Amino acid sequence: MSAPLSRREALKQLGVAGTAVALPSAVLRGDDDGILIAGQRTEIVVASVSSATVRITVRPLQNDRLTPVALTGALENPGAGRIVERTRASSAIAKVRVGDLVVRFTENPPTLHVESTNGTLVQRITLDALSNGLSFHLGDGPLLGLGEGGPQFDRKGSVDRMIIGQGGYRLGTHGTRAPIQWLVGTEGWAMFIHQPYGSFDFTGSTGAFTPGPSGLLPLDLFVVASKDPTVIMREYARITGLPEMPALWTFGYQQSHRTLAGPGDLLGVARTMREKKLPCDTLIYLGTDFAPSGWNTHNGEFTWH
Secondary structure, three states: OOOOOOHHHHHHHOOOOOOOOOOOOOOOOOOOOOEEEOOEEEEEEEEEOOOOEEEEEEEEEEOOEEOOOOOOOOOOOOOOOEEEEEEOOHHHOOOEEEOOEEEEEEOOOOEEEEEEOOOOEEEEEEOOOOOOOEEEEOOOOOEEEEEEOOOOOOOOOOEEOOOOEOOOOOHHHHOOEEEEEEEEEOOOEEEEEEEOOEEEEOOOOEEEEEEOOOOOOOEEEEEEEOOOHHHHHHHHHHHHOOOOOOOHHHHOOEEEEOOOOOHHHHHHHHHHHHHOOOOOOEEEEOOHHHOOOOOEOOOOOOOEO
């Protein structure tokens, strides 16, 4: 992200006069130069989804009109959230109570702070007045989420390009990737970036999100605050909906085996589980196209390797 500029400096670089835009008083609060993010004037909407979840939407303005937000099908309710604050003036979001959370906005660089009512930081989302990009608080604990595949148990220290499919990450040992822009911080927060799609960098002291070619705006994200994993996952279901079928892990323990030295491995794994009296409901042997040496010669047919 580029070095932060004051709003007036940024407006000057864009050739925009440093005066407030004439908007209805119900929308424009205060007398400032508006909120400039990623080179565009924006409107910020803060909405309460539940006592533990806040939704923050940043939409660009074109000729004082809001750019429409595309429907992606990812949300249970695209209009989720009771609007608590809606503004095009940076001074309006000084301190807004949203359920059990407080949201405030600071400038230079434009930053959204989500805190508990006692002032404890939950999440800090830092933007840029001119450039696309977003950084956020990682915390000290392990970082989870992002869907199936990829580095296990802690995403920190990795770069995730959010590639869908078999080429996403170390196919031979870690399997395919089914990325979801859902992050869980083990210190008591979670964040779902509904829009836009992009890649993540967790190699620094803060997390970085780089949007795809469409740019950062409109930005639509949800922040959850809880130290209870069941609450965090219930909020995720509130945002995206309950699954159509039970999760695989609810059917019992399943052992997946990625490489086979020969036919004896097929029975050897099952024999070991029984000898050690380890409960196992399913044994999964991957095909050759998913592992260095699978049970078949090629996916799509049943010739034994």
